[in-house]
Amino acid sequence: MANPRFVDLRALPVAKEVDPSGEILMLPHIRIEQGGSPAPRIRFHDDTAGKTGKIHVGWLGAHFDSSAK
Numbered sequence: 001m002a003n004p005r006f007v008d009l010r011a012l013p014v015a016k017e018v019d020p021s022g023e024i025l026m027l028p029h030i031r032i033e034q035g036g037s038p039a040p041r042i043r044f045h046d047d048t049a050g051k052t053g054k055i056h057v058g059w060l061g062a063h064f065d066s067s068a069k
Helices: 004-010
Strands: 011-013 023-025 029-031 041-046 055-061
Antiparallel strands (some): 029 041
């Protein structure tokens, strides 16, 4: 995550109770399709032990860009 562009792509919306800015860096993800290149992802933040007690899904869709430009 040394590339600021990659960080910006992965800063996704969450409830203000999780972070006052309304967004958080969501690095954890689940690959949702076998094969395919690159396969779609679900990006999430686990706040089950936090204020909301929920898992916040920030993205469901195509793999984010990870090519250095």
